[in-house]
Amino acid sequence: xxxxxxxxxxxxxxxKVKVPGFKFEWMVLVQVALSVLPAMxxxxxxxxxxxxxxxxxxxxxxxxxxxxxKNRLGFVSLTVSTIPVLVLLRGFFFYNAVNALLALGIIxxxxxxxxxxxxxxxxxxxxxxLFFGGLYWFLSYVMTGEYxxxxxxxxxxxxxxxxxxxxxxxGYLATALIGIAIxxxxxxxxxxxxxxxxxxxxxxxxxxxxxxxxxxxxxxxVFLLSIAxxxxxxxxxxxxxxxxxxxMTSGALLLLSTSRGSLAIVLVNVIVLLFIGKRQRWMLLVxxxxxxxxxxxxxxxxxxxxxxxxxxxxxxxxxxLNQKTSGRADQWSVxxxxxxxxxxxxFGPGSGESVYAEYSLLVDSNxxxxxxxxxxxxxxxxxxxxxxxxxxxxxxxxxxxxxFHGLSHWRSFGESIPLxxxxxxxxxxxxxxxxxxxxxxxxxxxxxxxxxxxxxxxAWEHSGKDxxxxxxxxxxxxxYDIHPSALAAGERYEQHKT
Numbered sequence: 001x002x003x004x005x006x007x008x009x010x011x012x013x014x015x016k017v018k019v020p021g022f023k024f025e026w027m028v029l030v031q032v033a034l035s036v037l038p039a040m041x042x043x044x045x046x047x048x049x050x051x052x053x054x055x056x057x058x059x060x061x062x063x064x065x066x067x068x069x070k071n072r073l074g075f076v077s078l079t080v081s082t083i084p085v086l087v088l089l090r091g092f093f094f095y096n097a098v099n100a101l102l103a104l105g106i107i108x109x110x111x112x113x114x115x116x117x118x119x120x121x122x123x124x125x126x127x128x129x130l131f132f133g134g135l136y137w138f139l140s141y142v143m144t145g146e147y148x149x150x151x152x153x154x155x156x157x158x159x160x161x162x163x164x165x166x167x168x169x170x171g172y173l174a175t176a177l178i179g180i181a182i183x184x185x186x187x188x189x190x191x192x193x194x195x196x197x198x199x200x201x202x203x204x205x206x207x208x209x210x211x212x213x214x215x216x217x218x219x220x221x222v223f224l225l226s227i228a229x230x231x232x233x234x235x236x237x238x239x240x241x242x243x244x245x246x247x248m249t250s251g252a253l254l255l256l257s258t259s260r261g262s263l264a265i266v267l268v269n270v271i272v273l274l275f276i277g278k279r280q281r282w283m284l285l286v287x288x289x290x291x292x293x294x295x296x297x298x299x300x301x302x303x304x305x306x307x308x309x310x311x312x313x314x315x316x317x318x319x320x321l322n323q324k325t326s327g328r329a330d331q332w333s334v335x336x337x338x339x340x341x342x343x344x345x346x347f348g349p350g351s352g353e354s355v356y357a358e359y360s361l362l363v364d365s366n367x368x369x370x371x372x373x374x375x376x377x378x379x380x381x382x383x384x385x386x387x388x389x390x391x392x393x394x395x396x397x398x399x400x401x402x403x404f405h406g407l408s409h410w411r412s413f414g415e416s417i418p419l420x421x422x423x424x425x426x427x428x429x430x431x432x433x434x435x436x437x438x439x440x441x442x443x444x445x446x447x448x449x450x451x452x453x454x455x456x457x458x459a460w461e462h463s464g465k466d467x468x469x470x471x472x473x474x475x476x477x478x479x480y481d482i483h484p485s486a487l488a489a490g491e492r493y494e495q496h497k498t
Contacts, residue, residue, distance in 0.1 A: 022235055025175040028074055032081045032179040035059045039085060040190035046205050052092030055085060063101065070112040076105040076162050077172045081179020083159070083437045084187055084218045088210055096151065098437055102158035109165055120164050125401065125447055132394070133157035136387075140350035149350040152435040159437045163444025174235040177225060180441070181246055184218040188253040197306045199256035216262025217428065217438040222250040224269055224424070227284050228277065228416050244287065251291040256303055258310035261431035265424045265442075272423060276416060328377050328431065330367040334359050335381050339388075346388030352376050355385050379429030399426060405449035412450065421445030 035058045042051035059082060066075035079086075079101045090097050110117045120126060133153050140150035166173040187200060191210065194202040200215025202208075226247035230237045234246070254262055273284055299307060338347075338359040347355050353373035360370040376382040383391040399422065406419030424442040428434045 022171045024178065024235060025077065025172055028077050028175050029179060031062050031078055032182050035082055036085050036183050036186050040186040043204065044190040044193055048089065048204050048207055048209055049092055052089040055089055056093045067108060072109040072112040073169055073172045075108055076166055077176040079105050080162050080166065080176040082183055084180060084183040087214055087437055088187060099155050099158060102162055106158065106161055116168055120168065126161060126164055129157050130161060136349050143348045144350035155437050156435045156440040156443065159440025160444035160447055163441060164447050167448050174233060177234055180218050181222045184222065185249060187215060198258050199253060212257045212259040213261050213432055214436065214438055216254055216257045216259030219250045219254040219257065220262045220265040221441060223247050223254065223266055224420055227280065227287050228273060228420055230280055233417050247287045248290055248294060252294050252298065255295060255298060255307060258306060261428060265427045268427055269420045269423055272420065273416065276410060331376055331381055334363050335384065337363050338385055342388055344388050344390060346386045346391060349386050352382050352386050375433060377432055379434040382433050402446045402449065406446060409449035417445055418449035
């Protein structure tokens with residue numbers, strides 16, 4: 001059965017028919033495993049440098065072949081799949097390799113399939129994100145003279161754009177999301193023998209590797225994908241046992257990471273799903289019950305004390321708020337003093353670290369890292385200091401629209417992942433700057449929401465056949481499960497024509 005697609009003015013091509021023809025691209029998953037598993041095996045053996053050499057040698061070879069054959073789908077899905085490992089090992093090769101590969105994939109897509117690229121480009125949200133992200137980095141470079149100042153903003157928007165492009169091919173999008181699970185699981189199992197207090201972060205062979213939040217964000221994503229929308233974003237709606245396996249593995253590794261920000265993403269989105277996901281509450285409750293059993297089991301292992309220590313560090317009444325937040329409370333106390341001195345324009349892109357060094361001394365010289373250049377550990381503080389009220393309002397407008405569209409998408413199509421993606425990104429912004437590839441995956445999923453109001457430029461395409469509501473009424477369309485909201489959109493189109 002071929003898919004029926006609806007084309008909207010803002011450019012997102014979204015399937016309106018439950019098509020059983022979507023399938024994994026197994027060759028891409030094999031390539032992910034070939035790139036990632038040996039590399040992380042070498043890391044587990046205590047040789048991260050050799051692991052990085054294997055990863056980038058194999059990955060670049062495979063991507064070069066995709067480039068030569070103009071295989072845009074393979075290039076972008078393979079790159080997105082390996083993001084967790086690329087972020088972990090890029091310091092051994094080329095730190096900005098993630099930016100370079102993502103940008104090259106988007107450029108390849110533009111030349112290999114300009115029509116599809118144009119469809120995505122019509123989405124005003126994507127255009128604004130790429131334009132203002134690029135402008136923000138360029139202004140940071142102009143003001144500081146350092147090209148790496150706020151360079152991760154490009155990483156964020158390029159990742160989101162890659163997810164947006166892959167959404168036109170749900171099989172490749174699901175493949176990339178499964179690939180992310182393979183990559184982050186490989187990291188988790190590679191770090192297990194190291195014995196570090198927080199899984200995903202340790203010193204191996206003299207190198208400090210990983211970050212609990214960078215490790216935890218993809219795990220939170222995999223867990224949510226396994227329980228939301230019956231797992232259909234992973235194409236596992238008919239495989240509940242595989243979904244449970246993904247959910248329990250990601251949940252266990254997430255607990256061992258003790259990443260509070262990542263756990264908050266899961267907690268808030270689970271609460272949202274309990275309210276809106278009536279059809280998936282049973283699976284959700286089963287997953288939570290199994291995760292509770294796994295937690296009890298983990299407490300009996302040698303890593304149990306790490307989990308207990310995490311709980312005490314976060315909730316103990318004997319610890320101060322600053323201790324519970326790992327110094328983030330200091331930055332929230334400094335922010336009002338800095339913001340009031342430049343509330344409208346801020347201090348300019350790229351100035352955040354210097355502003356903290358100056359104003360932390362003015363507020364309290366006993367603060368953590370007072371007088372030292374320190375990045376703001378919150379997207380909202382970062383934008384407020386560097387871009388002032390204008391930046392805060394622009395960010396609020398973007399995230400507010402995405403949240404509204406996510407709710408509309410859920411009400412129209414019953415799919416919650418776009419909404420959960422936005423909520424996840426909102427929570428990420430509370431604890432870290434959120435300008436990296438793992439955060440960009442959440443933001444990219446948030447961009448996949450469809451606008452509630454369909455424009456008159458709606459049209460059906462199905463091998464030249466007539467799929468208008470009139471054709472449906474004449475009985476020419478059979479055995480197709482078209483969503484009622486899609487049919488209503490077609491009716492509005494016909495009414496507009498008459």
